Amino acid sequence: KTTLIIDCDPGVDDATGLLMAFAASNIDLLAITTVGGNVPAERTARNACILRQIAEREDVPVFAGAARPLVREPAGAGEFHGEEGLGDMAPFVPAKGAEDEHAVDAIIRLVMSRPNGTVDLVAMGPMTNLALALRREPLLAERLKQVVAMGGARSEGGNITASAEFNIWADPDAAHEVMQSPVPVVMIGLDATHQVRATEERIRTIEAIGNASSKAVAGMLRFSQRVERTIVGWDAAPLHDPCTVAYVMAPELFRLRPAEIRIEAQSDLTRGHTAVEMRGDVLEARHLWAVKADAEGIFDLIGETLANAGVK
Ligand code: BDR
Numbered sequence: 160k161t162t163l164i165i166d167c168d169p170g171v172d173d174a175t176g177l178l179m180a181f182a183a184s185n186i187d188l189l190a191i192t193t194v195g196g197n198v199p200a201e202r203t204a205r206n207a208c209i210l211r212q213i214a215e216r217e218d219v220p221v222f223a224g225a226a227r228p229l230v231r232e233p234a235g236a237g238e239f240h241g242e243e244g245l246g247d248m249a250p251f252v253p254a255k256g257a258e259d260e261h262a263v264d265a266i267i268r269l270v271m272s273r274p275n276g277t278v279d280l281v282a283m284g285p286m287t288n289l290a291l292a293l294r295r296e297p298l299l300a301e302r303l304k305q306v307v308a309m310g311g312a313r314s315e316g317g318n319i320t321a322s323a324e325f326n327i328w329a330d331p332d333a334a335h336e337v338m339q340s341p342v343p344v345v346m347i348g349l350d351a352t353h354q355v356r357a358t359e360e361r362i363r364t365i366e367a368i369g370n371a372s373s374k375a376v377a378g379m380l381r382f383s384q385r386v387e388r389t390i391v392g393w394d395a396a397p398l399h400d401p402c403t404v405a406y407v408m409a410p411e412l413f414r415l416r417p418a419e420i421r422i423e424a425q426s427d428l429t430r431g432h433t434a435v436e437m438r439g440d441v442l443e444a445r446h447l448w449a450v451k452a453d454a455e456g457i458f459d460l461i462g463e464t465l466a467n468a469g470v471k
Pocket residue numbers: 170171172173197236239283284309318324325326399400
């Protein structure tokens with residue numbers, strides 16, 4: 160079993176990743192922490208609680224975190240996620256809300272109270288909470304087993320500017336601090352996630368499972384399909400954040416290359432650019448960059464996992 164904390168900004172693709180993790184029998188989910196990103200922080204925390212309720216996983220605590228990036232002004236991505244962050248789903252007041260403890264305190268407490276190398280952290284949004292936690296407790300970098308982050312772009316180019324992917328662009332200073340720290344990071348960027356497309360057939364397969372989590376996921380995927388067709392002109396939307404959960408569950412579904420990843424945080428033109436160095440003697444580097452994702456395998460995994468939703 161993987162012991163996991165998920166830091167996220169739901170967000171329709173975060174929602175799919177969360178519902179998958181809630182249903183996964185081989186994940187021991189310690190906590191969900193939330194950050195402002197796709198939509199403002201109050202909404203990402205509320206959305207995580209709504210998704211937890213749909214999954215009937217009130218045993219997993221939700222901790223709300225940073226509302227603002229380290230330096231930049233907050234920027235949303237409501238056009239890709241809906242103003243409330245859950246696509247077409249009407250938000251409701253969840254029966255159980257977030258805990259009082261701040262996400263940054265919770266991450267430090269939960270990881271530092273466990274043995275070295277036993278907790279994975281998945282980052283599905285801007286890395287603000289993680290950067291703040293590393294500032295407060297630098298030993299966290301050695302205590303975490305690995306960070307598996309959705310972020311960055313190399314050969315695909317960006318999705319928010321020519322250079323930058325949204326999660327890195329939204330808080331480049333936080334991403335810079337995380338990537339400069341000794342924490343091992345597996346970065347799954349657009350080069351890999353663009354290979355994972357929610358085709359109509361794949362959406363139907365998930366919908367047909369018929370439980371509350373799979374219906375919610377199918378709704379999110381349909382929303383993304385519509386938005387992607389309208390705004391980007393692609394027939395099938397890429398599935399970004401769930402790749403991180405898929406990686407934790409089945410790393411063999413990805414091909415990774417050792418890399419040294421640096422973040423451009425200063426330039427106006429290339430803010431949030433991920434400089435992925437894979438030349439020469441970076442084989443000992445602490446970063447891994449995803450170059451290939453097995454889309455068929457990932458969708459099979461999502462289906463098998465969601466089929467177990469609600470079964471404890
Ligand atoms: C990333 O940005 C957000 O809009 C998505 O939730 C995902 O985390 C993709 O660039």
